[in-house]
Amino acid sequence: MRHSTLVASALTLGALCATASAGITFGPVHGKAGESIRLITRTETPGGTIQETIAGKSRSGTIAITRERDLTWTFRDPAADGSRRGMVKVSSISASSKTVIDGKTERLADPSPLTGKMFSMSRPLQGDWKFELDGSIPLMRVQKEIDELKIYLKRDWYPNHEVNLGDSWEFDPSWVKMIIQRDFSSAQTIGTMRLRQVRNSFARRMAVIDISIRSTGAKFHSDGSSGEGTINLSGQVTMNLDTMLDESLELKGTVTTSSRKGGETTHMTLPIRLVATKSFVRDRSFP
Helix, strand or coil: CHHHHHEEEEEEEEHHHHHHHEEEEECCCCCCCEEEEEEEEEEEECCEEEEEEECCCEEEEEEEEEEEEEEEEEECCCCCCCCCEEEEEEEEEEEEEEEEEECEEEEEECCCCCCCCEEEEEEEECCCCEEEECCCCHHHHHHHHHHHHHHHCCCCCCCCECCCCCCEEEEHHHHHHHHCCCCCCCCEEEEEEEEEEEECCCCCCEEEEEEEEEEEEEEEECCCCEEEEEEEEEEEEEEECCCCCEEEEEEEEEEEEEECCCCCCEEEEEEEEEEEEEEEECCCCCC
């Protein structure tokens, strides 16, 4: 009995290893009928520092920023003309900060007017995604949030050819850059992914993908003010190869920004931690 058990275990291990060594091909996300995709992101800056110089006098302090997103996406079958369509429900979009300088504390909270809203989205075959708001919110007030949603939907992170362990490829990390540092939209950014591991079990197959993002940029305004910033992040993505859903993303690193206006300068160093999770849900609020 023991011999047969060992043989069976060896055969199983051999099959798993053989599968893991084979290349994989990424494809579109496919869930079960009636399922939506819930996306939760949280960005925080533990241990952030700020230095200011005003009229030749310098002062320093700490800054903590938190940004949170809780969205549910539901995609419909394409329309007769081939256009994509769906719905998005915004459970919450919010940002908050706490700054302490010279013993003085300033707290800011910025909940988005989109919180609690649900609206449709569509994209023609040759065009961009369009969100149909109900008119209760001025578009200019939520333009940055809408742009962020569009960039998320346009993500194209994975190659359309077979990838083997150790293979690397470049990708466009515009979505990550936008939710971390929206003020430098024109920054030069390089994103790289590498397939590190394929985990096989009887329940599911998972791919572990290393990720790194490097960005640097500057901005100049007609009033003479200017700013510059850099991003250095690394971490990993975990993808379910049975559903092609990237179930988790975790990035850590540093964001630095500097701004100048007249005789005032501000420099911030922000240790960043970004965590994003995705899961299939059945949301009864969708028609």
